[in-house]
Amino acid sequence: MNPSTPVTAASDAVVETLTASRALLGVIARSLATVMDTVTLPQFRVLVVLSDLGPLRMGELSEKLGANQSSFSRFADRMVTAGLIARQPAATNRREVIISLTELGRKIHHAVTEARRAEIAALLGTLSPAERAAVKAGFEIFASAAGEPPAADLMIVGL
Template structure:
């Protein structure tokens, strides 16, 4: 096998693993789709990972007009998943933060993802699992460990404990 073929095989293997992880993420989203929409979940995960956000920050992250972000957040307020507060740095702005119920929903989604991936790792032989884990770490490091800006696909919250 020449170098180009090996590279193509390596990429195919990475895509196959990514496909499994994407399906895990998609299944966890489907568990809450009767409660929130995908854009609403993105807002919840963004707040969970970055802390309270201004409506302008939400709009920028979603790539929508501020009025759309306001409507999205208003729906989340009505659902009891976020709360509005004055921005402590500038009272002209409103910040949205998670309520306990919103945090619980995000933890549920991330917990589903962790559990599903743990199930896959559990069926692997110990040596294969160790090699896979080392490879995952090397892959994340090579990518710069950059967190996903798109909360729909976030698998790990900052400071998440192994028992999440």
């Protein structure tokens, strides 16, 4: 088969995509490394969800995380003890409990996000403007074709 056929060009693109995905996974992993002595991966996932969606009821939160409600209650215990989240009774309903990020929880989430952003910025900074434009274009096309991953999918790997 001729290396310049569309089929080969397509599988080349697959290979490049897989390679790039490993590189990005490295960035993600390193961004997490600094906080892994303070939070576990599942716990960090909670920080992400709360950061994205704001304070949530216990039930809603456990559902978003795909966790058993009773398991999550104890899971929350540990995170409260660690000072990452706070339980507060709902204003309107005394049997509901609202979970929100504490300052520490917010700070940890921010640190990870920022580390990720900074590493990518540094990396792109080493490129020429033309290269950077090519990266932006390629990623833009890919991301719009792939769409945002459902939250449930990301939960699988705890990120």
